[in-house]
Amino acid sequence: MSAPQPVIYIVDDDSAVLEALNSLVRSIGLEVVCFSSANEFLANVKKRAHGCLILDVRMPEMSGLDVQRTLGEIGEDIPIIFISGHGDIPMAVKAIKTGAIDFLTKPFREEDLLSAIRTALQQDHQPKTSPDSAFIADIKARYDGLSKREQQVLHFVLQGHLNKQTAQELGITEATVKVHRHNIMKKMQAASLQELVRICEKL
Amino acid sequence: MSAPQPVIYIVDDDSAVLEALNSLVRSIGLEVVCFSSANEFLANVKKRAHGCLILDVRMPEMSGLDVQRTLGEIGEDIPIIFISGHGDIPMAVKAIKTGAIDFLTKPFREEDLLSAIRTALQQDHQPKTSPDSAFIADIKARYDGLSKREQQVLHFVLQGHLNKQTAQELGITEATVKVHRHNIMKKMQAASLQELVRICEKL
DNA sequence: TATGAAAATAAACCATGGTTTAGTTTTATA
DNA sequence: TATAAAACTAAACCATGGTTTATTTTCATA
Numbered sequence: 001m002s003a004p005q006p007v008i009y010i011v012d013d014d015s016a017v018l019e020a021l022n023s024l025v026r027s028i029g030l031e032v033v034c035f036s037s038a039n040e041f042l043a044n045v046k047k048r049a050h051g052c053l054i055l056d057v058r059m060p061e062m063s064g065l066d067v068q069r070t071l072g073e074i075g076e077d078i079p080i081i082f083i084s085g086h087g088d089i090p091m092a093v094k095a096i097k098t099g100a101i102d103f104l105t106k107p108f109r110e111e112d113l114l115s116a117i118r119t120a121l122q123q124d125h126q127p128k129t130s131p132d133s134a135f136i137a138d139i140k141a142r143y144d145g146l147s148k149r150e151q152q153v154l155h156f157v158l159q160g161h162l163n164k165q166t167a168q169e170l171g172i173t174e175a176t177v178k179v180h181r182h183n184i185m186k187k188m189q190a191a192s193l194q195e196l197v198r199i200c201e202k203l
Numbered sequence: 204m205s206a207p208q209p210v211i212y213i214v215d216d217d218s219a220v221l222e223a224l225n226s227l228v229r230s231i232g233l234e235v236v237c238f239s240s241a242n243e244f245l246a247n248v249k250k251r252a253h254g255c256l257i258l259d260v261r262m263p264e265m266s267g268l269d270v271q272r273t274l275g276e277i278g279e280d281i282p283i284i285f286i287s288g289h290g291d292i293p294m295a296v297k298a299i300k301t302g303a304i305d306f307l308t309k310p311f312r313e314e315d316l317l318s319a320i321r322t323a324l325q326q327d328h329q330p331k332t333s334p335d336s337a338f339i340a341d342i343k344a345r346y347d348g349l350s351k352r353e354q355q356v357l358h359f360v361l362q363g364h365l366n367k368q369t370a371q372e373l374g375i376t377e378a379t380v381k382v383h384r385h386n387i388m389k390k391m392q393a394a395s396l397q398e399l400v401r402i403c404e405k406l
Numbered sequence: 407t408a409t410g411a412a413a414a415t416a417a418a419c420c421a422t423g424g425t426t427t428a429g430t431t432t433t434a435t436a
Numbered sequence: 437t438a439t440a441a442a443a444c445t446a447a448a449c450c451a452t453g454g455t456t457t458a459t460t461t462t463c464a465t466a
Binding site: 381385 | 421424
């Protein structure tokens with residue numbers, strides 16, 4: 001299977017600038033999709049490809065920073081490169097602190113934009129490093145499926161207590177602890193004590 | 204034992220500004236140490252207290268960004284708040300991307316500076332959350348202290364294999380595996396199998 | 407209240423792991 | 437090469453954990 005072709009999304013209300021950026025990015029062989037308004041882009045972002053977003057700061061209706069905030073709210077963490085004609089320092093600081101890749105002021109050197117794009121594309125490769133949340137939720141569900149007594153026993157087991165000790169501390173016999181432990185293994189879907197420890201480390 | 208009192212270091216070549224910042228920060232009850240040049244500060248940074256640095260961007264000899272770079276090179280990660288009278292956007296972007304807490308332009312609202320200081324002090328508390336590197340190195344040293352055979356056995360143990368299985372796969376008797384396992388526990392300084400698994404998770 | 411399901415308890419028996427002791431092989435070094 | 441230290445191997449014995457079966461208790465609900 002081949003690597004997905006990255007797409008550079010460009011949003012600017014000035015059609016001349018839009019076309020210029022389009023040409024520049026295409027000239028280095030990257031696929032480009034243009035939008036002349038923020039809303040137009042936001043309506044399509046859900047089905048976006050791997051890539052990054054080049055965003056004008058000052059636009060009617062919705063500013064670039066607004067777009068950035070909106071994307072954050074819907075959990076869309078596409079890397080953003082801001083382009084600004086009239087931006088000020090607080091604006092740039094805010095954009096970067098919020099996670100933008102770069103904040104370029106017009107006129108900028110072509111090399112600066114291309115460098116920012118390279119950085120952005122690298123960053124958008126990362127998300128695959130933490131696909132855990134669903135898995136974690138599953139583990140928690142298993143834990144919640146344990147009875148109170150089983151949860152207590154599990155805590156002692158994880159701390160390395162012997163069944164004998166656990167029994168004494170809970171005021172029950174060792175035999176009972178063994179059964180609880182057996183049920184814990186089944187409910188937590190652990191094939192070995194080693195696996196049980198690793199599973200529970202994620203809680 | 205009491206929490207260490209944070210110290211706000213201020214570096215600005217303009218004595219009027221320096222004094223004004225000094226008064227402002229002291230007014231909220233924080234300890235301040237002033238420097239009128241970058242070199243003066245750098246000469247004393249090694250023995251710094253918990254706190255943060257308020258740094259003028261434009262100074263003779265060495266700019267604020269130069270100071271930031273120098274601090275990075277010597278591994279000193281004190282949080283930095285930049286104050287700028289004549290800064291431009293690329294400068295601010297670079298400062299923030301390099302890790303500065305904020306980049307304020309004169310004149311700024313007092314509240315903005317105080318807010319930045321709060322953030323900075325919080326960040327300088329953090330280093331204690333990942334004191335791991337030394338610990339990790341220690342773990343690795345323990346692992347390296349295992350003999351080849353012991354490392355092999357350990358891998359099987361971590362995978363949850365029974366001693367019986369491990370013995371067969373290594374072509375030795377179960378009794379021998381048990382002894383290796385015993386030595387592994389000693390060398391890895393694990394009091395229980397549970398602890399062993401957790402220790403090795405960090406490798 | 408009657409009742410069935412789930413939880414908690416326990417004992418007997420079996421399997422597995424841990425500890426001790428000891429012999430052999432390998433490796434580094436005087 | 438001779439020698440000591442470390443690694444590897446093994447067996448016997450003991451302790452611990454796991455599995456099965458069964459009884460009692462708790463709890464929701466018909």
